[in-house]
Amino acid sequence: MTRATRVLVLNSGSSSVKYQLIDMADGARLAAGLVERIGEGAVPDHAAALDSVAEALGAAGMGLDSPDLAAIGHRAVHGGTRFTAPTLITDEVVQAMRELIPLAPLHNPANITGIEVARKLRPDLPQVAVFDTAFHAAMPESAARYAIDTATADRWSVRRYGFHGTSHQYVSRRTAELLGKSPESVNVIVLHLGNGASASAVAGGVCVDTSMGLTPLEGLVMGTRSGDLDPAVLLHLHRVGGLSVDEIDDLLNRRSGLVGLCGDNDMREIDRRIAVGDQRARLAFDIYIHRLRKYVGAYYAVLGRVDAVVFTAGVGENAVSVRVAAMSGLEALGIELDRTLNAARSREPRLVSGAGSRVAVAVVPTDEELEIAGQTFGLIENAQER
Numbered sequence: 001m002t003r004a005t006r007v008l009v010l011n012s013g014s015s016s017v018k019y020q021l022i023d024m025a026d027g028a029r030l031a032a033g034l035v036e037r038i039g040e041g042a043v044p045d046h047a048a049a050l051d052s053v054a055e056a057l058g059a060a061g062m063g064l065d066s067p068d069l070a071a072i073g074h075r076a077v078h079g080g081t082r083f084t085a086p087t088l089i090t091d092e093v094v095q096a097m098r099e100l101i102p103l104a105p106l107h108n109p110a111n112i113t114g115i116e117v118a119r120k121l122r123p124d125l126p127q128v129a130v131f132d133t134a135f136h137a138a139m140p141e142s143a144a145r146y147a148i149d150t151a152t153a154d155r156w157s158v159r160r161y162g163f164h165g166t167s168h169q170y171v172s173r174r175t176a177e178l179l180g181k182s183p184e185s186v187n188v189i190v191l192h193l194g195n196g197a198s199a200s201a202v203a204g205g206v207c208v209d210t211s212m213g214l215t216p217l218e219g220l221v222m223g224t225r226s227g228d229l230d231p232a233v234l235l236h237l238h239r240v241g242g243l244s245v246d247e248i249d250d251l252l253n254r255r256s257g258l259v260g261l262c263g264d265n266d267m268r269e270i271d272r273r274i275a276v277g278d279q280r281a282r283l284a285f286d287i288y289i290h291r292l293r294k295y296v297g298a299y300y301a302v303l304g305r306v307d308a309v310v311f312t313a314g315v316g317e318n319a320v321s322v323r324v325a326a327m328s329g330l331e332a333l334g335i336e337l338d339r340t341l342n343a344a345r346s347r348e349p350r351l352v353s354g355a356g357s358r359v360a361v362a363v364v365p366t367d368e369e370l371e372i373a374g375q376t377f378g379l380i381e382n383a384q385e386r
């Protein structure tokens with residue numbers, strides 16, 4: 001009997017479900033798709049989104065009932081201190097993920113729904129959770145700990161966990177390949193700029209710092225999230241402004257960032273508005289870029305020597321204007337963007353730095369689904385060998 005080698009990956013995000021079906025025998029991507037705008041009419045919730053994923057796969061002759069499926073891999077966002085490696089999903093694992101919902105309110109509920117629906121459809125298949133936090137678990141304590149009372153921090157598991165780890169891991173490895181070097185020999189700053197956005201400093205394949213923290217709210221300015229703030233802003237809004245804790249949560253996670261600053265969270269729309277002289281869009285862009293540049297500088301110092309600055313995810317891969325603004329005036333740091341290369345469109349990993357740039361500047365499309373498929377298949381292969 002030939003062994004099943006296909007892995008279905010479900011990336012259930014806050015407002016979308018992305019999926020890919022990959023044959024691990026040859027790496028072929030057999031199907032891929034995206035269900036967007038969950039909660040807005042046609043797709044009322046994540047369960048409905050998964051129904052339409054199952055339908056699309058069925059219509060393509062690759063239904064979920066296929067005997068060729070070896071496993072289902074799931075993106076899982078918050079793994080806390082417990083999950084630092086790909087994990088075979090059991091009832092107990094789902095329960096542990098549920099307990100982590102307060103630390104990833106936009107993400108863990110969607111991940112759990114995806115897992116529950118998929119387990120109902122294929123209870124016979126191994127299903128694996130690959131956590132956003134896992135790659136960051138290696139961070140040194142000096143980067144992971146907040147400077148608050150140690151006993152209080154430990155009592156409530158308050159520390160920097162970091163997110164988008166699957167992407168930072170995949171992209172940093174692909175960047176080493178692009179440079180023709182081993183991952184162990186390169187230091188890179190990865191800028192994952194999607195709707196959620198985070199930066200990380202990766203030294204020789206190991207994450208040494210990242211901008212998201214206890215939750216995916218810290219760090220860069222994002223589509224709807226504030227990123228870094230003086231923590232006293234929250235106290236002030238509560239004590240003086242009279243906002244409740246839930247109202248502050250909603251403000252910072254859903255009504256801040258680019259959308260809070262200018263009403264739009266899509267960088268394409270912001271680019272268009274700036275082109276016609278919209279000052280609010282201009283300021284939102286400038287705030288976004290200012291924060292991003294601060295992290296590039298900070299991680300340059302954390303790493304000491306930087307081989308590449310890498311842009312990835314929706315904004316990082318596509319927004320020519322963001323890369324220009326983020327990398328301008330950094331010649332003294334050895335960073336020079338080539339405007340022509342930067343403006344060229346491509347789906348391939350590529351260098352966009354000038355010939356004289358000491359530090360490579362690269363655009364490397366992320367592929368969280370491919371990385372999750374690899375880690376999922378790796379886990380079940382290992383389990384079968386034992």
Ligand SMILES: Nc1ncnc2c1ncn2[C@@H]1O[C@H](COP(=O)(O)OP(=O)(O)O)[C@@H](O)[C@H]1O
Pocket residue numbers: 013016193194195196223265266267268313314315318319320
């Ligand atoms: N062609 C483009 N130019 C500029 N920005 C883009 C383009 N395409 C997508 N984006 C940006 O990418 C974002 C989505 O990124 P993505 O990585 O898919 O996010 P997420 O996974 O968090 O949903 C959009 O909100 C938009 O701001």
Ligand SMILES: CC(=O)OP(=O)(O)O
Pocket residue numbers: 013014077107132163164194195196197216
């Ligand atoms: C963790 C996180 O912010 O993920 P996303 O960018 O998919 O919202």
Ligand SMILES: [Mg+2]
Pocket residue numbers: 194195196313
């Ligand atoms: Mg994403």
